[in-house]
Amino acid sequence: MLHLMETPAPAAHVDGINRENRALLERLHRDMPGAFDVEHASAVLGLEATRTRTLLAYLARRGWLSRVRRGLYIAVPLDTRRPGEWTEDAWIVAERTFSPCYIGGWSACQHWGLTDQLFRTVLVVTGRKVRGREPVIQGAPYRVTVRSVDKLFGTTMVWREQVRVPVSDPSRTIVDILDDPTLGGGMRTVADVVHEYCTGEHRDDDLLISYADRLGHRAVFKRLGFVLEHLDIDAPGLIEACLERRSSGLIALDPSIAVNGPIVRRWGIRVNVTLGTPGGDW
Missing domain, CATH: 1.10.10.10 (Winged helix-like DNA-binding domain superfamily/Winged helix DNA-binding domain)
Structure with a gap:
């Protein structure tokens, strides 16, 4: 305020x-x-x-x-x-323009120290209808993605100047970028963020599973399980939870890329993007 x-x-x-x-x-x-x-x-x-x-x-x-x-x-x-x-802080503008909403995706990754990449565009997840999905407000670019209001969970309030702004917490951020890798800057960046999350202070396996269950998109478990195994992350319980919850059918590892690739049937994933080591190139 x-x-x-x-x-x-x-x-x-x-x-x-x-x-x-x-x-x-x-x-x-x-x-x-x-x-x-x-x-x-x-x-x-x-x-x-x-x-x-x-x-x-x-x-x-x-x-x-x-x-x-x-x-x-x-x-x-x-x-x-x-x-x-005068221009207002971009996060404050987002909260005032798109509420109910939260700052998510790559913007939340930056906030929580899960990526070293710099994104000028502010990523906003909103529960309201919007006309343009890539508005420029006061010279600041935004990307806006829409979800139903009941899916706006897993957030925490942070101070921007003297205003509290909602941002997805680390676990919700991971779920969002696995659900839609474009929110994290593409699957290569998403894999790096997952590795940082799983090897850092923010890791919370139970909360991660709970959020993914609540979101209700089984593709999250497929991508998460595949990335955990590919990056050789020590998470046997989390991998087992992903196996139990994975959906049937085939999905692309990165749906934003129209490229074919090998199929990993254990996860029902077409690996259409190269993630690199330590699990070997695809």
């Missing part, structure tokens, strides 16, 4: 806006902590939609509102020296 600063009583013009418009802006700060559109602002301000639309456009031109996308705004902090140049 954006917090108001204590300020002296405003003069006729303070910070480039008059007393009336500043009062309306303060009300938006107080009652609209997230992103808002004309309809929501109109209800909060008690103004007609036409008047509200004009006001929001005016405040946006002066830099006191930032356009998230067409018709959607967030308020710029009142203590900002140069409002026209």
Whole structure:
């Protein structure tokens, strides 16, 4: 939430806006902590939609509102020296724009130290319908993937400036990128992340299995079991759990790559991407 600063009583013009418009802006700060559109602002301000639309456009031109996308705004902090140049933290923007949501995939991998790769695009998992899946907001690129609200579990809150933002915990992050390897930057990167998870402080086999069961996508167990064996990770109990839960049929190790490859029937996987050592190249 954006917090108001204590300020002296405003003069006729303070910070480039008059007393009336500043009062309306303060009300938006107080009652609209997230992103808002004309309809929501109109209800909060008690103004007609036409008047509200004009006001929001005016405040946006002066830099006191930032356009998230067409018709959607967030308020710029009142203590900002140069409002026209201000940008919000990308994770905070995501939470305010796509809530209910969490930061996941490669962004969560970076947060938990599971990868050394740098991804500029912020990956967001949301429970709401969105139009574009790769929006650019305030100059920051996002990739948005949609799940039903009941699948938005396995998260923890982290502080970004003075705002709490949900991010998938390490185990949920692993489940997500095994379910859809593109969320982790492709299966090669996913395999590296799984290795880091299984050999590091975040490993929790029981929680990992619980999350995968709850998500209900059996392909997760196929990819996990295959990667564990291929990378020669010491996890006999986890491998056995994957064998018990693997689905029938054949899946691609990396479904984003339209390439044939050898089939590992133990896991029902077509190995269409090279993971490399220690289990040998495919």
